[in-house]
Amino acid sequence: MHEIKKLQLPKEIIPSSKEGNGRIILRIPDATFENAQIVFDAVIKNKEEFRKWLPFPDKTNRVEDSFSFLLSVQKGFEQNERGEYFIFEKDTGDFCGIAGMFHKKAVHHDYWEIGYWQIKEKCGKGYMTEAVQALEKFLFENGVNRVEIRNDTRNIASANIPKRLGYHLDGVLRQTGYAPYFNDWCNTNVWSKLKSEYRQKD
Numbered sequence: 001m002h003e004i005k006k007l008q009l010p011k012e013i014i015p016s017s018k019e020g021n022g023r024i025i026l027r028i029p030d031a032t033f034e035n036a037q038i039v040f041d042a043v044i045k046n047k048e049e050f051r052k053w054l055p056f057p058d059k060t061n062r063v064e065d066s067f068s069f070l071l072s073v074q075k076g077f078e079q080n081e082r083g084e085y086f087i088f089e090k091d092t093g094d095f096c097g098i099a100g101m102f103h104k105k106a107v108h109h110d111y112w113e114i115g116y117w118q119i120k121e122k123c124g125k126g127y128m129t130e131a132v133q134a135l136e137k138f139l140f141e142n143g144v145n146r147v148e149i150r151n152d153t154r155n156i157a158s159a160n161i162p163k164r165l166g167y168h169l170d171g172v173l174r175q176t177g178y179a180p181y182f183n184d185w186c187n188t189n190v191w192s193k194l195k196s197e198y199r200q201k202d
């Protein structure tokens, strides 16, 4: 019998060099105007790329929209159902992006999904791969059995992350939604890693 316990999400995760390269810090952002400005500036600057794959950039028009997002991050964190972390580069303290873990729970469903975005200037360094590794480590070491990552089949950079980390491609969900950017349907890759597979890698 697998016992499912409620997780206590950490406010901060500092990956060590053993777990990744130890080049980043993950921190739950406080809902402040300063943090809202950071998210807002990042989304506006990267809007053209982000809106291909994510729905929120088209709904981000004012800094207040990012502030509302941070309020929902705080609520999800307090309920231990959603941990959305700012990623900072250790060397510079620069903001890089966001990596989040989301509890998915329904009848016969109990798993966590990881999602992410990163500003263009910080791409290509392996930071997001390291962030995802840190989140999955927390989840598996706290009793979670299944971690899932989903991405549009056209999103090669996103798919490369679960691929690089040894996730299994469970399959492709067909026409899961309409992508205005492509003026076409989205097909969604579903990647998973199980606790037993994470252990085998240790």
Ligand SMILES: CC(C)(COP(=O)(O)OP(=O)(O)OC[C@H]1O[C@@H](n2cnc3c(N)ncnc32)[C@H](O)[C@@H]1OP(=O)(O)O)[C@@H](O)C(=O)NCCC(=O)NCCS
Pocket: 021, 049, 050, 053, 054, 116, 117, 118, 119, 122, 123, 124, 125, 126, 127, 128, 129, 130, 150, 151, 152, 155, 157, 158, 160, 161
């Ligand atoms: C998805 C996204 C986060 C991927 O960013 P990324 O920079 O490719 O991912 P990482 O930070 O893990 O970096 C990996 C890259 O750095 C390179 N790299 C350099 N040093 C590295 C290191 N030490 N470790 C791992 N990779 C390293 C890798 O080779 C890879 O580059 P490549 O794809 O050209 O081979 C980014 O493209 C993005 O934010 N896109 C828009 C939003 C989005 O699509 N979100 C996901 C929705 S499902």
